Amino acid sequence: MTKPFTRILFGGDYNPEQWPREVWDEDIRLFKMAGINSATINVFSWAKLQPDENTYDFSQLDEIVALLGRAGIDIVLATSTGAMPAWLAKKYPEVTRVDFEGRRHLYGGRHNHCPNSLVFQKYAGRLVEQLARRYGGNPHIVCWHISNEYNTGCYCENCAKAFRVWLKKKYGTLEAVNDAWNTSFWGHTFYDWDEIVPPSILSEGMDFGGLRKTNFAGMSIDYDRFLSDSLLENFKMERDIIRRYDPDTPVTTNLMGTYKGPDYFKWAKEMDIVSWDNYPAYNTPWSYTAMCHDLMRGLKGKPFMLMEQTPSQQNWQPYNSLKKPGQMRAQSLQTVAHGADTVQFFQLRRSKGGCEKFHGAVISHSGSSETRVFREVARLGKELAGLGGSLLGAESPAEAGVLFDWDNYWALEYASGPSADLTYCDQIHRYYRCFYNRHIPVDMVPVDGDLSRYKVIAAPVLYMVKEGVAEALARFVRQGGVLITGFMSGIVDESDNVHLGGYPGPLRELCGVWAEEIDALAPGQQNTLRFGDWTEAGCALLCDILHPEGAETVAQYGADFYAGTPAVTRHAFGKGTVYYVGTQPDEAGLAKILDMAVQDAGARPAIADETALEVTRRVKDGKEFLFILNFTGAEQPVPESLRGETDRLTGEKLPEIFPPFGAALVVREA
Ligand SMILES: [Zn+2]
Incomplete structure (x- = not known):
């Protein structure tokens, strides 16, 4: 300590x-x-x-x-x-x-060492x-x-040698490396450790208009892990x-x-x-x-x-x-x-x-x-x-979690297909934003984190499902948790080889759906989501073609040859529920789905009022610290339940109206 x-x-x-x-x-x-x-x-x-x-x-x-x-x-x-x-x-x-392009740098810049x-x-x-x-x-x-x-990032000869040592430690044998990277594809089988070189653009790396891609994702992901470790x-x-x-x-x-x-x-x-x-x-x-x-x-x-x-x-x-x-x-x-x-x-x-x-x-x-x-x-x-030291060490309790994982980040963005517009952080943010707009505190959780702390967990684009993760998610749901996942989930293992037997692989039984095919929509192309209450929302990017295997349909596609088939499903599993979102809904559509999930889970917001202000809560020694912030660019009324409270920052009563960038801190008994 x-x-x-x-x-x-x-x-x-x-x-x-x-x-x-x-x-x-x-x-x-x-x-x-x-x-x-x-x-x-x-x-x-x-x-x-x-x-x-x-x-x-x-x-x-x-x-x-x-x-x-x-x-x-x-x-x-x-x-x-x-x-x-x-x-x-x-x-x-x-x-x-030596950079990704294979160029040995001269002196200059910073972060410039191997x-x-x-x-x-x-x-x-x-x-x-x-x-x-x-x-x-x-x-x-x-x-x-x-x-x-x-x-x-470095791709020099020193790093090549160190990478081989790292690989020997991880895999033990060259056969295991070949197997993990599926090197029989294109006949790239290695017969000697020294044949393995860093996957720069001169080797297996590819540049797709500024996006780094690779011929062998298993190798490139291992190299990212190796660089991170180095x-x-x-x-x-x-x-x-x-x-x-x-x-x-x-x-x-x-x-x-x-x-x-x-x-x-x-x-x-x-x-x-x-x-x-x-x-x-x-x-x-x-x-x-x-x-x-x-x-x-x-x-x-x-x-x-x-x-x-x-x-x-x-x-x-x-x-x-x-x-x-x-x-x-x-x-x-x-x-x-x-x-x-x-x-x-x-x-x-x-x-x-x-x-x-x-x-x-x-x-x-x-x-x-x-x-x-x-x-x-x-x-x-x-x-x-x-504020002195009153706030130091205060906790941020959350009942909602969003999974985040660097292996998934690297792997998803190395994938060639199905869409060049699929980016990891954007997908994560779409789900995070729904909780944020409802003032529901969120923890960003690693895939090996303690899931039992949460009532609801969103795991969008959980593309790589590593050993133990599917079991942990199933345990979470079986015990009453609500899980939201969806397209491009459960696809590959930790070496980027596909979990065979139908998408979403190890999550298939948990989600109660089989995704037979994945359609990619070009920019400007749209489909629609038709919910059971006859409301509609837009959707784009990717559309899974789904077969329910125990899940009920929450929304169907409105167009294309898969019109009328399920796009969003809900599956009762153990004491909990799993939502599978097979496409990228527009903001209102996703908010509607997340509202259902949050309601099922009973996850509570930091403040019950309807307000466009950001309200965020920290807790320490039986006191809650409520930060009220106006990022809307327009005037906003003070939330009803906070009317008459004192702003701890200025010592004055909270204003009736928060101007743009208005901010206040209310401290009260938790
Ligand atoms: Zn190096």
């Missing part, structure tokens, strides 16, 4: 090494004005700390740590290994990565050892932050060094929500606390951002850190809108509502050069505190400080 935080960390990335010394005192003055109580430092300082192979220089970092400590600012200390120094790449070119380079591991380990020995146990350091946004080994190496010198301070690395790279459920088991960087685009639905927060909370089933968000503008998206007045505050509170115990920005002072010079910061290029952004940050800092 590592030391918990004693206050809501409010601050962010701070890079004083990019600025002359005289700017630092001004920074501290402005931080105080803005209520900033923490700084994440040393994220990209390797070159500064180690000018050559044999020299280390911590004098400047000593000064920065001391300065922040004197000012009472908590430090999140990064290890700097997210970007290596130029001399390392020059002397040892094999530390740079995770299986022994040279990288040696020099990164040495640096971290120096840092841990020097700063481990420093009372101002409240968290260690390893590397940064791990995302390196990077995780880098993380664990640094963590273990830090632990030798500092066993009590929590260790994290900043994750990226629904990023497709590493298997974050596996990673979270090795992290003391999850942290992540939240960068929605101007048109990202608020429900999607909420889903990302719930996913990050779900990784450990515990509160998390918001390591980065921009105070206003981003720079790396095609269109970098300003956050409108009140938006940053509402967005920060949404993060806390869904389980964050920190609110941190990238970054505190805006860089003067480099590709992030247009990325927003608390202190703008003007250097002034008289800016809209600075004032909004200062207001939020004051409000969060007012």
Whole structure:
């Protein structure tokens, strides 16, 4: 058990090494004005700390740590290994990565190392050892932050060798590998381990207009697992060094929500606390951002850190809108509502050069505190400080779960067919959004999670059903749970080979349906769903042609040669129920189906009122914290049941009308 935080960390990335010394005192003055109580430092300082192979220089970092400590600012200390120094790449070119296109990179960028380079591991380990020995146990350091946004894919010769070792450990024999990857397809049987090479574009990889596909999904999925594990080994190496010198301070690395790279459920088991960087685009639905927060909370089933968000503008998206007045505050509170115990920005002072010079910061290029952004940050800092530690560690109880699984994510998107428009996170979000719109709290649950905690579980596009998963779902339903699944579920095993005997394979008996064929609808093509109550909804993308095997029909198709056949079914199984949704209904259609499922399950919302506001609940010590947020873009009346309550943030009565980005927090007995 590592030391918990004693206050809501409010601050962010701070890079004083990019600025002359005289700017630092001004920074501290402005931080105080803005209520900033923490700084994440040393994220990209390797070159500064180690000018050559044999020299280390911590004098400047000593000064920065001391300065922040004197000012009472908590430090999140990064290890700097997210970007290596130029001399390392020059002397040892094999530390740079080889990309999916098979190109060996020169020095440049960040996250630019081969995770299986022994040279990288040696020099990164040495640096971290120096840092841990020097700063481990420093009372101002409240968290260690390893590397940064791990995302390196590498297809080099080092990685090829390490992949073969990984495969030998997993499969034991080459026969087992051939069998798992079904290499008799196209005559790709391997007779020697050395014949196996990384599935880059030069090998089994394919590029379908920017989408990564593969000739052998079993191999490519294993390579993704291997890359995730390789990077995780880098993380664990640094963590273990830090632990030798500092066993009590929590260790994290900043994750990226629904990023497709590493298997974050596996990673979270090795992290003391999850942290992540939240960068929605101007048109990202608020429900999607909420889903990302719930996913990050779900990784450990515990509160998390918001390591980065921009105070206003981003720079790396095609269109970098300003956050409108009140938006940053509402967005920060949404993060806390869904389980964050920190609110941190990238970054505190805006860089003067480099590709992030247009990325927003608390202190703008003007250097002034008289800016809209600075004032909004200062207001939020004051409000969060007012909460003290009252909210820290608060739980987020949920009766609904949505399954999320990186193996499924990779596998579904590697599949060639039946539709190029089928993407994993979009399908997951469609189901999440229905719960969100009904204020029903959701946990994002791994496929090997404890399902018995939930009344209703949505498992859309559960394409890959690994060993034990079908049995766990059946147990959940038999004991009274309500399961919703549907098209492209139960199709393949963990090596991406089809479960023979008819879709949805191992889920067929549970769902009480057989999906004989899957039709793909092109963009603009539609079918209709006809429900038993004579209402209709649209549907698109994919249409399973279903034969009920014990399930009753909830809705039929309205058109095509399968008009009048079941599209959505409901199956009583044990004490529970399974809904099978054989197509992609429009938003209203899916909401109607989910309403039936929620009613069957008896899952309760955070608030019973009909309201377009987001209402999210955390619970601690017999108190409930209700966050009320307006992301609708229009004025919204206060929910009836909250009328007359006091806003804990402002100390005033809740307004009758919430303006766009209006936000409030009600604390009351649970
Ligand atoms: Zn490599």
